[in-house]
Amino acid sequence: MTELRHKEVLLRKFKKSDAPRLQVLANNLKVSQNLRDAFPHPYSLSDANSFIANCMKQEPLTTFAIEYKGEYVGNIGLGIGGDVYRKSTEIGYFIGEAYWNKGIATKAINLITGYGFEELGIVRIHTGIFEYNKASMRVLEKCGFDKDGVFNASIYKNGKMWEEHRYSKIHPDYLTKS
Numbered sequence: 001m002t003e004l005r006h007k008e009v010l011l012r013k014f015k016k017s018d019a020p021r022l023q024v025l026a027n028n029l030k031v032s033q034n035l036r037d038a039f040p041h042p043y044s045l046s047d048a049n050s051f052i053a054n055c056m057k058q059e060p061l062t063t064f065a066i067e068y069k070g071e072y073v074g075n076i077g078l079g080i081g082g083d084v085y086r087k088s089t090e091i092g093y094f095i096g097e098a099y100w101n102k103g104i105a106t107k108a109i110n111l112i113t114g115y116g117f118e119e120l121g122i123v124r125i126h127t128g129i130f131e132y133n134k135a136s137m138r139v140l141e142k143c144g145f146d147k148d149g150v151f152n153a154s155i156y157k158n159g160k161m162w163e164e165h166r167y168s169k170i171h172p173d174y175l176t177k178s
């Protein structure tokens with residue numbers, strides 16, 4: 001079973017019993033406003049059940065439940081690309097609001113980045129942050145991601161256009177070989 005741990009932060013496979021807590025943590029505009037519209041608001045128990053059922057089928061595992069001091073507090077995952085992008089992956093994550101600013105996302109991103117590079121053979125991990133999400137930009141910078149650029153008028157969220165700030169991290173072996 002794939003489990004990744006750094007001190008009090010554990011990334012583990014989802015369990016069906018996580019669904020009620022996922023529904024509560026995810027059903028928060030302060031979370032969903034930073035994510036794609038595919039992450040619903042309101043977030044129902046049925047949404048949580050479907051999400052977890054899909055995660056439990058993954059092989060290899062790419063989407064993890066985040067535990068902090070033994071409590072399930074958020075999600076993190078890698079969406080591996082296809083075709084010529086099969087060595088690239090998009091990272092996505094959220095932490096329940098009650099647990100923000102405790103260093104949990106920083107540890108979780110570092111854990112899944114190491115897993116992607118060392119276990120999945122990924123070379124590039126990237127994501128796009130909405131312009132108002134300063135906390136997420138700060139976390140990625142703490143985790144050694146570089147800002148690749150700012151795409152003007154890239155995001156349409158809540159009826160408005162926003163900049164997208166694109167970040168990535170490259171496997172260190174690839175950087176030294178090129």
Ligand SMILES: CC(C)(COP(=O)(O)OP(=O)(O)OC[C@H]1O[C@@H](n2cnc3c(N)ncnc32)[C@H](O)[C@@H]1OP(=O)(O)O)[C@@H](O)C(=O)NCCC(=O)NCCS
Pocket residue numbers: 030031032034035092093094095096099100101102103104105106107127128129130133134135136138139
């Ligand atoms: C972004 C998010 C994952 C951060 O999780 P977290 O566990 O609180 O992150 P950490 O505690 O590891 O680090 C947060 C950092 O952001 C900083 N920060 C928080 N709010 C900030 C703000 N408004 N402006 C600038 N920095 C901010 C914190 O001070 C901390 O940096 P520091 O260690 O230098 O003090 C969490 O806020 C979240 O889930 N938000 C909603 C969903 C989301 O945005 N997902 C990512 C989409 S790209």
